[in-house]
Structure formats: C-alpha cells, structure tokens
Amino acid sequence: MTTTKAKVVYSPAFTDGAEFQIPTFRLLKQDGKLYKSAKTPDLDKEKALRIYKAMVTTRILDERMLAAQRQGRLSFYMQCTGEEAAVVGSAAALDDGDMIMAQYREQGALAYRGFTIDEFMNQLFGNELDYGKGRQMPVHYGSKVLNYMTISSPLATQIPQATGYAYGQKLAGQGECTITYFGEGAASEGDFHAALNMAAVHRVPVIFLCRNNGYAISTPAAEQFAADGVAPRAYGYKMDVIRVDGNDVLAMYEATRAARRLAVEHNRPVLIEAMSYRLAAHSSSDDPSGYRSKDEEAAWREKDPILRMRLWLESKQWWTEEDEKQFQEDMRREVLETMKRAQKRSPPPLETLITDVYDEAPPMLAEQFEKLKAHIRRYPDEYPKSARHVKGGV
Template sequence: MDFPGGRVPFASALKFTGGSFQTQPPMDCYRTIDSYGVAVPGADVPHELSQDLAVRMYRSMVALQTLDTIFFESQRQGRFSFYMTSNGEEATAIGSAAALTLEDTVFSQYREQGVLMWRGFTLRQMADQCFGNERDSGKGRQMPVHYGSKELNFHTISSPLATQLPQAVGAAYTLKLSRKPAVVAAYFGEGAASEGDFHAAANFACTLSAPVIFICRNNGWAISTPATEQYRGDGIAGRGPSYGMATIRVDGGDARAVYNATAQARKHAVENQCPVMIEAMSYRSGHHSTSDDSSRYRTTDEMKQWRARDPVMRFQRWLVQLKWWEEAQEQALRKALRKEVIEALDSAGKAAKPPLSEMFTDVYDELPWHLKEQQDEVLKHVALHPEACPSDMPVK
C-alpha cells in the first residue's frame, strides 16, 4: 500500500527486524590482497592498478609513514605543540586518494594527510603548517596537522568532530547544480559517526541526491572509546542502506581494495548523481594523538598483533610478488625520504613567525571596533613586555 512515507508490503506474520531479532549476517568486507600480501584468487578488480600507479601509491604510503614517525618524534622533542599520525591507516588514505581527481573536493577529519600528500602538498608545506611559520598558508592560526589547500581543493581541517560532513553535502549539491562531473569526498572516523552532524549529512545527501562519497575510517577506537561502545548495529556501513545510500565495506588495510571501492563509488556517484558510503575497516596502530597514551586502555598484545598487519608492508609484498619492487629500491627510498623529512623540519623550524598583527586579519574586510580594541591591547602588552613576543614575530 502507498503511505505518505513510501510504498510498503503488508504481512500477516508478527516479525521484528534488527536488534535482538537480527537475522541478517553482517555486511561483507571487500578485499583483494590478504593479510600476507597475497592476491585473493577470483577477487573482483574492475579498476586494476598499473605498475606505475601501484609503485607511486607505495612510495606515497612509505612517505606518509616516514613523515608520521619523524613528525611524532619531533613533537615529543618539543619542536611543535601537537601531532596526530595515521599509522595503520595509510592504505585507506592513499588508496582512496589515488582514485579521486583534483576536480573532486575533499573534506577531511585529521588522519588524511596522505590524501593531501597525494594531491601534491609537500613535506615542507606540512612542516611549515605544524610550526605555524610565515610560510604557512594558515598564517600560524591553526593547530598543527590542521592542513588545508585551496589550490589542491582540500578544505582546511577543523577540530570539532563531524562538522565537515554537512558542509561536504552542501559542496556536493553545488557540484550537482553546476553539472560538474566531480564528487566530494568526506572523510571521518567511526567515532565521528556518533555525532548528530553525521546523521544530518547522510539524510541530506540522500534526499538531495548529492554526489558525495562518505569515507569512514573505522579504526576501532575513538580516542579511548572502543567501537563496541560506539554503536550496536552493523558498524557504520549498516546505516547506509537505511538512509537509501549505496554502501560498501572494504578492508582498509588493502590499498588495492580501497582504490577499487573508491573508483567504483566515484563512478556511481557521478553517473547517478547520488551519495555513496564506504566503511574502511582498519586499526589505529598509534596513539590517538601526542596528547594520548593508548597503552592505558588497550593491551600490548592487541597493538602488536595489528602492527604485524602493517598495510604498507602488505602492499609491498604484493608488489614484490609481481616483481614491481626490489629491496634495493626499498632501502634507497626510505633513506631519501628520511633525509627529506628532516630537512623539511629543519627549514620550517628556522623560518620566522607571521607578524603578530596577522592574528586579527582576513575575517573582515575592515577591522571592526571590538577586534581593533583587542589588537591595541595586545600591541600595548607587547610594548610593555617585549619578552612575551618571540624575536622572530615582528609587530606591525
């Protein structure tokens, strides 16, 4: 019968669906390479990787891993204030990024530095942002790892969880109205999916038929809260069909599977002008951030077991089996990347800070009275206490 909410069939059986009455099995998890780096026989691979693309993906994954390791150590040395790694999630970032184009807009959370790197953001630019120096496009006004790039179609990261998701839907709806053959990729973690913004975004995306790809990194932990305490349903992917959204669950440690899932999702979203959801099942191998000690809420054995499934080494083994990668290349790459990352950090650390006056610019065309008062107060304070302002931060 047709109801205002849709056409539904009648039944004479008294039968509940879901919850403790759940009869359907969990959604499958798509993979093409197993945990040992061996290709899964008969796997559906509609978008096969060429040697050049696969090697570029691997180089980017190693670069991301090297960046995270050295930047994390640098924060611990007190060189800058904060950092977050993407350890264990490299395949999700690089695999999805490789399937997108620069015409596609990205709204990320804060473990997608690999996506930005793939698009062309340099190691030095990342170091400049973390140090907040005069070369930082954000002029030192953002927290470290809150990257952004207008040139690379990557919206600046904000700290509050899930705020980027409704924004991504709005941007996707704009693409639809302009008839541009592109999508918006919206990244978030399973913890962010507990926020109201996630549900609002999913509902708007479906009712507006917006070409947005929701990419959830289900890494098992929302800081210290395990995924088992975040939801009772079938993960995040189980929510997609309920909203009327095409959905797939993918092995987030399999870069080839993530690439194929994202490429197919993009194709579907562009051709049908509709949203798609991808849940990438992975594991956060590192701490939530440099402000966290994950050993306080998860066991050493758990972390060791997952680190043994390193997505980077898993992809490398697949490349080696195809004779697309050799040990000599591996050693040369890691040595060169380590040198490049250290040089980027040294350069960023030596650069001057932005002028103090930049604290008050760019929001308004003309400085309003209340900001003018604040600016005058700051400048007077610095004049009385010059030691409060770093010598490399000019006062204008």
C-alpha cells in the same frame, strides 16, 4: 507519509536487521598475492608507485613528527599509522578536481596529491609560510590548490559540510564529487545522520568514508554501537554502501572508484566503511596502553598495509629492496632537513591576526590591534621577539 509500498501483515512482526550481513570487499592477501577470484584493478605502474610512496611518506612523517613532539619541538601531533591504505588508496581513486574534507588522519591524501614536506612542516610549526598563518593547531592542514578543505577541530562538522559542498557540485554539473573522511566515533555524532539523510534526499555526489579503526579515543567499537558496524546505517537512508578491508590498498582503490562512478554519474551518495586499526595512539596526548593490550596491537601489525602493498609491487617487479632502502633514506633525510628549515622561519607577522575576515580591518579591530602593540611595547621582556614580528615594528 511514506511512499514505500510495504507488505501488510496482521500480527506484530519485529525485526532488528540482524539478517543483513554486509560482506567485506578484499582483493589482496597479506603476502602480496591476489585472492583466487580477485581481479587486479586498472592500475598502472606509475600510479601504483605514486600510491605506495605516499603511504611510506606518511609513515615516515608520522614517526619523525611524533618524535619531535616528544622532544618538545612540536606541541601536538596525530598519526595515520596503520590506516595509510584506507586513506591513500581512496584518494588515488578520485579526480584532482574532487573535494576532500578530512577529519585529521588524512595526511596521506595530501601527500598523494602533491603536498610537499615543506608545506606539511610550515603548517605544523605555524610559521610565516603556513597557509593558515599560525592560527590552527598542528595537523590542521588545508590546500586550496589541491582541493583539500582546511581541517577543523570539532568532531564530525565536515560531514554535513561535505553534503552541502556536493550539492553545489551537482548544481555546477562539472562531473565532480566530494569525499569526507571520519572515524567510527564521529559516526555517533548527530552531524553524521543529518548529513546522510540530506545527501540521500537531495541525491548529491558525495562519498562518506568511515575509517572504522576500532577505537574512538579509548572507547572500543563494541561499546559504541550494537549493530554490525557503521555500514548498515546506510539502509535507513536508502543509500549505497560497501564495506572494505581498510588495510587492502587495492580494494580501497577499486571500491572508491566504483563509488565515485555512482556519485558522479548517477548523483547517488555512497557510504564506505573501511575496516582497519589505529596502530598509533589517538594523539600525542594519548596513552593507548590504558585501554588495549600489546598483543592486540601486535596482531594488527602483522597486517601492515604498507608491507602488503610492497610485496605486491615486488611480485610485479615494480619495486625492489634497493628501491625501498633508497627511498626510505631519501625521505627520512628530507623530513629532517625540512623540519629544521621550518623551525627557523619566522612566525606570521602580528598584523595577520586581524586580516582575511574583512577587506579592511574595521575600526574596532584596528583599535584593539593598536592596544596590543602598545601592550607589547610596555612589556617587551615578557614576549619573545617572534611576538613582536610586525611590519614597521611595535
């Protein structure tokens, strides 16, 4: 039974919600100038440059690693290209103790928090220094130190997990929140609705950030939902919501700061819909030319979020062409040199296959592991030396 005091009518009165038009929050023009009525966020030079460098680092990393995948040096990759402002701008608005639960394009959030190029490369190549011990696909990053939950492949599973984690944060009462990122395609999963309903009912400090980048793999947004995007769904859960220009890093930063205050100070979950565009393919396995035009992509390239922020920084005399040139050169060199080091590192020891889940490997796993070693000893020529990397040999 609802407790809402609804108006009573005496003839059928239907509504489809079309009267609710959610505006788009925007601060920065493409030329780097603020809109006339816009107010500059409370953002000092040091933090602004940290945001910008994380965006550029993400772009360079994406370019180099996609090339590595095409060369056969890497099995798989997913780019954040075109969505750097939505990811880095929002991550910069959080406190370091806040939990990030990502989908798979949020490497910019990790870069902002200080994840090194070495750490990126170790995960991508699954070597012995990879925190996941080579068990995950590339781009499935995670960092306990940086409060970035390890990414999992199934779509949308992180959304209800974020609600549950935020409920724990509410009980802990230490003024922290959780942000979870996902695309508009993931918002069509049942997990999305379950998560929002639970968050609203239990009033937990969680920010749901939907990157509406236009496509769920090859399916355009127009074929995913009939309503005005994802944002109106918040009304059904009586949840605070805002729509933001996802290519405007200042707007993303300011909107997420305000969302965080609502979440932490009032235990009110918030939905942010960041309107952006996926300039890259869905993944290295995808060819977007089959479902969208070059003209469409070109139009969005003119709205490049990195260029927009760079022009703003230059207008404030916080960044110069020489700064840009030097940073680009240094970062490209670091990415290339670090990739070479990561490729040369040994894979995780074979025994890591049966560690971490139990304090001591149970007899069944230990027996299976001995059979595996015996199998490799019997057919040594069928396995590379890396497969025999185990303490004491096989």
